Amino acid sequence: QVQLVESGGGLVQPGGSLRLSCAASGFRLGYYAIGWFRQAPGKEREGVSCSSSVDESAYYSDSVKGRFTISRDNAKNMVYLQMNSLKPEDTAVYYCAVDRAVAAMCRTKGDFGFWGQGTQVTVSS
Numbered sequence: 001q002v003q004l005v006e007s008g009g010g011l012v013q014p015g016g017s018l019r020l021s022c023a024a025s026g027f028r029l030g031y032y033a034i035g036w037f038r039q040a041p042g043k044e045r046e047g048v049s050c051s052s053s054v055d056e057s058a059y060y061s062d063s064v065k066g067r068f069t070i071s072r073d074n075a076k077n078m079v080y081l082q083m084n085s086l087k088p089e090d091t092a093v094y095y096c097a098v099d100r101a102v103a104a105m106c107r108t109k110g111d112f113g114f115w116g117q118g119t120q121v122t123v124s125s
Contacts, residue, residue, distance in 0.1 A: 002026040002114045004096050009119030012086055016123070020081040022096035022116060030074035033099040033106050036081045038092035038121075048094070049081060050106035059106050064090070086123045093118040 008020040020036070035050035049070040050059045058070050069082040079096055099106075100113035 004114060004116035006096050006116040006119040009094060009121045011122045013125055014087055014123055016086050017084045018121060020094055020119060022079040024077040029077045031102050033104040034079050035097050035112060036070060037095045037097060040092040047109055052105045054103050054105050088123045091123050092121060094121050
């Protein structure tokens with residue numbers, strides 16, 4: 001059974017940092033692209049970052065590039081999102097998701113077929 005469980009969210013001041021974790025089970029993470037998405041109230045769910053399984057490339061949305069870093073530990077079936085220099089506009093529920101296809105590169109939101117439950121990140125002074 002494929003399962004993704006996010007953790008590490010919380011309340012942080014602007015400029016602070018959080019490290020989100022995503023524990024994957026039911027599959028071998030190393031064969032799949034995995035991404036982080038977020039959804040703020042009244043907003044569409046948007047892609048934040050993605051880690052490709054085929055070329056070790058990492059991708060970031062323009063709004064987080066330079067501040068967030070995605071990483072993975074395939075042996076532990078874990079994915080992380082290090083978030084630095086957080087801004088109030090980063091406030092959202094953050095989700096990890098895995099692509100439906102084996103050996104996938106990072107694709108669009110619709111290609112991610114398995115999602116975690118989300119973890120709340122609130123950036124506020």
